[in-house]
Amino acid sequence: MQIQQVARQSITTQASEPLHHEPQEHAPSLASALGTGAVQPLAHVSQTPLTESSKGEPICESRGPREVSISRHQDGSATVTLNHPPLTSLVLSGGGAKGAAYPGAIKALEQQGKLAEVRTLSGSSAGAITASLLAAGMNADKFKSLSDKMDLIDLLDSPVKKIKLAQHLSGENGKTIAGLLDKIKLSKLGSFVQLLCNILPRLQSEAAPLEKTLKQESSRSVLAQLGAHPELNSRPEIAAIRQRLQQGGGVTFGDLALLNRHIPAIKELNITGTGMFDGRPQMILFNASLTPNMEIARAAHISGSFPVVFSRPEEEHQPFLMKGEQLSLQDGGVMLNVPVPELINPAVRHSPISEHDNLILKFEGGSDEPVERGSRKGAIADWVVGAPVGARSALQTKGLAAFSDQMVTVPLITERGDFTGTLSGTLNFTMSDADKQHLQDKLADAVTGHLEGRTSDRQQYQFNDLESALLALPERDFAAVALESNAEIQETVRFQQTAQEQLSVIVASVLSQDPSAQLALSDSLSDALEQLDSLANSPARRDWLVAQFNQADNTALARLLNTASPAGQFPILEQSKGEARHREVMTVAHNIIHEVIYPSLFRPGQPDSNVALLRQTEHALVNAKTPSEVNVALKELADNYGARNKPWSKPRSSTTVSQAQAWMMKE
Incomplete structure (x- = not known):
């Protein structure tokens, strides 16, 4: 149940499941679009920026139902243009x-x-x-x-017959009065009277x-x-x-x-x-x-x-x-x-x-x-x-x-x-x-x-490089672009296929272990993580893998992210854990803004100093990346929050201050 509730339960930072999709316990696959043949060895592709042409180099044009087109510019950046999604x-x-x-x-x-x-x-x-x-x-x-x-x-x-009869009689009286007022050109007043005669007997x-x-x-x-x-x-x-x-x-x-x-x-x-x-x-x-x-x-x-x-x-x-x-x-x-x-x-x-x-x-x-x-x-x-x-x-x-x-x-x-x-x-x-x-x-x-x-408008997205653009495509659009013979596209396809295979191994390894016991880094799990580290040889690939590890609806990967592992042994896992912590902070900050900041802003009699302080706290929370930054913002709020509608400067008791203190994160 999506219940934003603090007092009745401990604060949870695990994102709840999406509203559009069923939970997924496996890595997505391109097999349906590309076949299941052997995956060729990966090689790093250099993407040297174009220096001669000021126009974008077309990489692919009008692929798939969304007519995806990709072009690369002389600075190495890439543009994706496509139709709106369904x-x-x-x-x-x-x-x-x-x-x-x-x-x-x-x-x-x-x-x-x-x-x-x-x-x-x-x-x-x-x-x-x-x-x-x-x-x-x-x-x-x-x-x-x-x-x-x-x-x-x-x-x-009302289901009670006598009350229902009285409700209808009131409505008929209202209709009669409205008709009389309409004759003397007071139709708006008549409509208002009729509405009251209908609503008042039915309140509650x-x-x-x-x-x-x-x-x-x-x-x-x-x-x-x-x-x-x-x-x-x-x-x-x-x-x-x-x-x-x-x-x-x-x-x-x-x-x-x-x-x-x-x-x-x-x-x-x-x-x-x-x-x-x-x-x-x-x-x-x-x-x-x-x-x-x-x-x-x-x-x-x-x-x-x-x-x-x-x-x-x-x-x-x-x-x-x-x-x-x-x-x-x-x-x-x-x-x-x-x-x-x-x-x-x-x-x-x-x-x-x-x-x-x-x-x-x-x-x-x-x-x-x-x-x-x-x-x-x-x-x-x-x-x-x-x-x-x-x-x-x-x-x-x-x-x-x-x-x-x-x-x-x-x-x-x-x-x-x-x-x-x-x-x-x-x-x-x-x-x-x-x-x-x-x-x-x-x-x-x-x-x-x-x-x-x-239908007539098309969306356009800018990326730092071609690989980032390709890996940002939704699965169906990527599958359509993957049919291109372009060498760089095919290299990205091979990377994604290989990475998905290793992610599937990781999910299977986690699911094979007793959920009530501490997750062990088995040989198959460690081997798959090492394979992913070897694949993550560019910023775009690392970002994509981190996003895969942080799928909101994959409980197996979430369990892995919550399991301690030797520091520095698996860099991509460590980076994914860092992203998970960042998302946790974002979730908590979002909840604080909804549960503390805005209700306080809209309490009557807030002095300008409190409004400015609350807005400052909101800005700090939006930009917070660590629990420490959240706590600094909350402490600043609790220490400087003033009394409302009182001759003294500090409140003797304050819901805002007590809530700010209660939302402090463990560092």
Whole structure:
């Protein structure tokens, strides 16, 4: 479970598993693309810089599906130019009733043939509700039909008949008043009154009809997909899913992950939630790796539990809870409203050239400029929700800046009005069909334009030398370039093949040993490490090998990196351990910024001196490479942090100071 939690558990620095891929216990291989013939001996290739031509020397042109082209320049540097990677991830932001626009995006994706390429859906709040339906295999027309007719007000109804009747009577009264006000040209006031008459009687709703609808519709969609693939009937694991759904069970995250391997229309799913651990809000991630047996309808209900309007769902019997423990949860958008996988798990962003892209749908409204500090208004919002909403929003804005080329803004300010507000957008559960269609059309145009722009635009990357450029290519793109007869390319191919063979030997050697015992440097393990040291005769090769040793999802290699070895005996292993320690520091620094620095910045009444100190600490943490540098930054913060809203200079007790001291790293 991706839970950012400090008080309840010891700090962990092992990166959690990526959101897009299953764990891998072997080194990747080019065998499928290049055959399995004998590997020729390696020889060091000199790459003398070109001195005559000012133009790049073409090394290869338009290779593979991404049309990879590589050129080398007179200073020896290399340029890689290629098409954008496939869109395999769709990210759906939270926005309440503004989610009525989403069918437009799904229609555009389907018409462009891109919906079938999507393998993973990630959603927060209203985006989680949409994602749960699409992940179950629902097509664009079916999703639009369901979305347009879904009465969000009715889905908040009480199961108690008398209360439900009173809720509907209030809604009818609101509708009548709105009609009267419309006649005297006060339609905006009428809409506001109607909204209040619908929402107020339903405050703190348990939203049981919402979860029931999601469960029924997702089950129906998965069963329809199974019916369209009779060739899967003989598989017992799939037959078990069908039988459970036919008997009234709900679709689980594990079901989606299994079926996604056979039915592309069914997607893997990530949903965010906010858990209140001892009164402290922490982001929770629901997916197949962490909550495989959880029903997606339940997770979507939790993520969509808009504060105040919804009551907080209670959960128990989950992998992240102790036996007998109950957890109060709320809206997933509180901690991360735009759930980009790389923001949830920064460990997935270590490759210089991306193999996959996101399509991120973010609603128009608010500023794209990071807010520097908190305000009294923001403090009130934090108090109402019970979470550092302002701090998390600022962190999200900062993080999203790196994904601007993967983002489509959902148009909400149009000729039909401004739908960005809380009442005009988020809680506009009585939005007219005409307004829904208008927003869908606007979003369809925006997504279509984005997709067309990706087709016409090409990405370009610069590297110090040709070998660095080749080794930075994702596996499929490297395999396409490897078909070139160029001598330097073939030398790099032979290096990578030989290195992968030795990495596979290392993984096998580690897996063959008792996991509960201390790892021994066996002869086969030592021989493979020595072979890798002999191969690592250039900076590019060393960097590539270090990256291979630090794969976030390879537990065998992680175990080796955590095992003591004689100093200096295996240089590439030592360098890989150094990189692992650096990543550990980066992970801890990242968590400190999220858990200590930003919540403190957004506390009301922070004096300018504290704001400057916190920003200085953030800068030091971002650049920290060792535990000592982290500790120096934290000590500086703890020693110089001043009192807020007090006549004295130093706080008598301070959450910021105590947290800074608690996060000190072992040197």
